[in-house]
Amino acid sequence: MYKEQIENIKKGFEKALNYANQKIAGIRTGRANPAFIENTLVDVFGSKMPIKQLAAISAPEPKKIRVEPWDKSYIEPITHAIQANTTFSPVADSNGIWVSMPDLTEDIRKDMMRTVGQIDDNVKKTIRKYRDEAWSAIQKLEKEGKISEDSKFKAKDELQEVVDNYNKKVDEIVKNKKKELEV
Secondary structure, three states, X not given: OHHHHHHHHHHHHHHHHHHHHXXXXXXXXXXXXXXXXXXXXXXXXXXXXEHHHOEEEEEEEOOEEEEEEOOHHHHHHHHHHHHHHOOOOEEXXXXXXXXXXXXXXXXXXXXXXXXXXXXXXXXXXXXXXXHHXXXXXXXXXXXXXXXXXXXXXXXXXHHHHHHHHHHHHHHHHHHHHHXXXXX
């Protein structure tokens, strides 16, 4: 019965892990990465759409991102959105847009490290919150007589094992991004 609580909580852990992946992937390092701009919203047809739904985005060179819109009429709005919403300076040509990555200064690098640390803290707080909710539900099951005290403590151990596993995954994501930023 307690296994359902642990399985349900894994969905929350996965959401937290996906959030960490998405947020950390969007943090700029010295290398070009399509994730830096793919979610930038562009005004087209009276609505806002992310660039990734309007164009192919690639990093053909270590310091450049290439955006090739499905429709050439998107070039101007995408260029404007990148200029307005990022620190990058896009350059349009007849087939698409080039976005060059400026070198990271020491101050920017420190800010990025701090941002990675904040994301790490937020995700781990979320994981702890989900863990606490699951533990409360397991304790309630024991109080209602649906599981034994031994099962409650076995559930606590299994829950902590799952939490530790997700924390390790977050630590790995953070460690990799910090390594990228140090280069």
